[in-house]
Structure formats: C-alpha cells, structure tokens
Amino acid sequence: MNHASLSSIFLDSLLINNFVLSVFLGICPFIGVSGKFATAWRMGISVIFVITVSSILAYASNLLLVTLHAEYLRIITFIVIIASTVQLLEMFIKKTSPLLFRALGIYLPLITTNCAVLGVALFQTAREYSFAQSVVFAVGASAGFALALVIMSVIRERLELSDIPDMARGTALVLMLAGILSMAFMGFAGMGGGA
C-alpha cells in the first residue's frame, strides 16, 4: 500500500515529476509532434484518454496476475493491453463520434509506442497504488505530458520565424528548449514534500 494523498500524487505527476521534463518518458512524440499547436493539443488529449483507460485496465490485470502468481508476465501483459486499448479506442471513437475521430484519429495508433503509457502502468504497479491513486496518477501524468507538449509547440511556433543557424534547427533546438523548460519545472520540486 502507498499512503500518498490523491492531491499530492496529482501535483507530483503533473508538475514535480513531469513525465517529459523530469522522468524522460514520451520524449519521441514530444520531439515529433510539438511543431504545431493544433496537432500538439490533439495529441495531448488523445494521450490523456489512452493513458487513463490503459491505467485502469493495467490495474485490473495486475490484480489478476498477482492472484495467479504470474508477475513474470507483467511486461508482456501490459504491452498487449496497451496495444489493444489503443486499437479498441480507435474503433470505439470511430463508431461513436466521427467528429472526435477526425480530430484524433491519426494520433491514436502512434500512442502504442509512446513509452509514457507503459511507464504509467509500470510505475503505478511498482508504487503499489490503490485503484483511486492509479487513476489520479494516470490523469496527472498524462496531463503533464500534454502540458509539456503544448508549451513546447507554442514556443516552437514562435521560433518559426527567428533566425536560427541551420545546424541547430530541428531536434537539437527542441532539446535545448526542453532543457530550459526542465530547469523551470525544477522550481516545482519543493511543492509536494514541503514542510
């Protein structure tokens, strides 16, 4: 059992231990889809959606694995769950809301290889979170990912017209910006522990 309060888990996963800027999860989509604000927020919402659903499923399947004493199948189970969650969500959204599907459709399949999804499932298991804690953690962590993605996309749109040496364009620039953002986010560190 983990005794952390729900609010501290949320703050911790959203800001203090931000998945992108301090735990280094989901860096690939962070570099890849942060070019435009319009795509960034859509990706962000898709990720929140997928992570929350797969966190609930991962919690349930972990209970099953523990009762069966088959913890050694954890990695395989989680990855299969994530892949099928993404697939099912895609079908579900397509059926129920064509509008949402048009907005998020192409981002959903990309999320399978987003390590933040597997990261949430693994961390909530390792920290022995209860069901409510897991869900709050999943929402906080994925919202933190979306937050970092949106901030980065806005900065990059602004930098579009600046005069940057050719060599530094692209990934190197994103990483430098991420380094500065990450320094800024370090300022949140005292919030969770506190006095």
Next chain:
Amino acid sequence: MALIHEPDAPAASAGESMEAFFNGLWNQNPVFVQVLGMCPTLAVTNSVRNALAMGLATTFVLVCSNTLISMVRKLVQKQVRIATYILIIATFVTIVDYLIKAISIPVYKALGAFIALIVVNCIILGRAEAYASKNSVGKSMLDGLGMGVGFAFALTCLGSVREILGAGSFLGIPLFGPNFQPWVLFLLPPGGFLTLATWLLIFSAWKARSKRKTEVLEEIAA
C-alpha cells in the same frame, strides 16, 4: 519516432556482413543520426556505469529479438507481424529484467522502470521491421549487434560528459582534486537535454563539414 526518421532500407545486395555491423555503429547510429530511443538515452545517462548497463541490456534484446524474428520471418503473415514482433521483444525484455536483477541489485535499482521500457524503444521494433524481417539470421544478428553497440556508444558519450562535469568522476573514480566544484546541473534532467543537444550539434556540424569537403573535392575533380 515514426514521424521524423525513416531508417534507410538496407542495401539488398550487401555482400559483406560486416557492413551491417558498422552501419549501425556509425553511419546509421540510432541516437546521433536516427534520433531514436530518446527516453533511455536521456534518463539513465547520469553516470557512465548506468549508461553502459542500459547499452548492454538493449544490445542483448536487439541481438536476440533480431535473431529470433529473422528465424521465423518466412512463417509470419503480414497481418500479425507487429503483434508477433512485440511478443518476442517483450519476452527478451522480461528475460533481461530478471538477468540484471540477478547480476546486480544496485544497477537494477538505478535503471528502474527503464529496463521494462526497452520494450517500447523504437530502435528495436524499427530494426525488426526494417531489417530482421527481410534478411538472413546471421546478418540480422550482426545488424542487431551493430545497432546495439552504436546505441551503447552514444549512451556512454552522454554518460561520460554528464558524469565528468556533474560529479567530477568517471566510472566512480574521482578525476579532479577535492577542490573541484561539481556542475550539479548535468546530473539533473536539464543536463540530460542540454548534453544531448550539444552532441547532436557536434554530429551535424561534423556531417556538414564532411559534406562540404566531398562537394569541394567533386568540384575540383570536375
């Protein structure tokens, strides 16, 4: 990441297998050239020891999964290939997870969840899809080894810079006198981003220079 870099399709008539090995090590270096597998590259490179351990673990998974996938490549139908690959990769990741735990608990604790996260390292699925599913067992094994060593090399580059500047040591051995004031930022997350950005800059500067050189040489020849 699927969106940015498409690894070049392997030359179908690559006569020498050694080419498969050196390709991954340098020309197609997974980190510096293809910019794949960023998460572990940034997360576990705060010391040379962790970087090496992660590099070795990834190499192990790459070699094993490439070999097995290449063995079954003719039996796998197109529709289920990704599922099969992921299953095989996840198996070897589970194995490496237990092996590291059995070898050294401190290393296991330092790498933490990032061992399990090798599963979603794009390099591995990328090599399975782009190379192992089309080439012979021997070549796929060498390709895995080359990519793995290239990955480990890149991780060690980052790890050395961060450990030397951030802790004033290399592999835990202090390098400077007791008066050295460590540049702690390099051990922290921002240091990871900044170090990798610098390495990428160095690499692209070097590439731009050698490109200019060949252009000049061609001009002279013409």
Next chain:
Amino acid sequence: MSATTQSPQARTPKPPAAEAASSVKMIRLMGSVSLICGLLIVTTYRSTLVPIQRNQEIIMKETVAELLPGVEKQVIYGVQPSGEISVLKSLDYTGPRLFAGYNGSGALLGVVLEASDRGYADVIRTMYAYSPAKQAITGFKVVELKETPGLGDKITSDPTFLANFQNLDVRLNADKTSTAHPVTTVKHGTKKNPWEVDAISGATISSRAVGRALDKSTRDLLPIVNRNLSRIEKGE
C-alpha cells in the same frame, strides 16, 4: 518506422474461404510463438529466482552489519497488522520488517528498522538501528534517495547531521504505547534535547523528511519491539 501505424489484427477483407484458412494459420503461428516466449520467460524466471533472493539478502545483511557493528547472526521478523511478530524465511514481506542482530555469544545488539517519507524530490528510504537497552537510535543510513545532488543528498554524508543518530533518544512513554517525545527536526544549530534532530542548513526539507520518517516509524514500531523483546532476545 512506419510499423506502428499498422494494426496487429487483420484488416484487409478476403474471400471467406481463404480468410478462414489464413486465420487458422495465424492463430497457429501466434500460438507457437507465445509458447516459445512463455517457455523462455519461465525458464529465466526459475533460474534467476535464487540468485535474486541471495542478492537482496546480501545487501540487507550488509546494511544491518553496517548499522550494528559486531553483528554475527541476524533474524528477520515480520510485523503483522495485529501487532504480532513472526520470523520470516525470506525478505519477501509487504508489512514492516524488523532485523534483529546478535553478537557472537548470541546477545541482542539491536534491532534495525525501516523508515521512509517524502523528501524534496521523491521518497527517501532509510534504515536505523534501535538499541532496546539504551532506548535510543544508535545508527542511521539512507538506502534510497533521489534528492538534489549537492543539496538534499547531504543527508547521506554531512557528519554533523549523521552525528544526530549516534544516540537519539526515543524512549517510550509511561504506558508503552508510543514514544515519550516525538523525534523533531529543528533549525540548524538549535538542538537542545536528545530527541531533536539538528537539520542541515540548505537541506532543510530533506532533513525534516528524515525526522518525520523516523518519528512515524519509531511511534508505530518501537512499542511492538518492546512488547516482543523477550522473544526477540532469544531469537525465536
């Protein structure tokens, strides 16, 4: 890597007969691959079980030996929710654990306990040695922390801070249900009482976290240690 956009399942429609045939083939393939994978995993799991346990035990033993100099024999107890204790065969126990250490002639040197609390960056895990004879904490070690290097991680090395735990008063109250004085962290240089922890200036949050962790652990576990002291002394 365009692979990720492909679905694991079949998507292209086919004539019914061909589809049925290839479905069987697909299932057979997936089944045999799963079988091989399952075999590989189980073999590794079985063969690494013993070395992993041995590694964990070695690390724990070394920590206990460091906290209780001169220890020759160790017994691990698990504390059940009811407050009862029982001897553990392996370290695999989710509740609180007590590591009793004995010298060569079998006399109890002390009990090592675990304490943890949230620090500046993440949870700080510590272990401390408790001497029932002195009613005091006699040793302390941080076993896991992710505090800021150069600031918070001083709690592992600062000599004046570590001196706090060479003899920290944690005697029990009159009815033996809790500690008489809570372990409190005070500002650097203002320690007056033997149950106070002198904080490191510049690492106050981490120092306070250590104080809170010790306070909680001592309150909860020391009454249990003292209630079962006769059993622990005999090592049964």
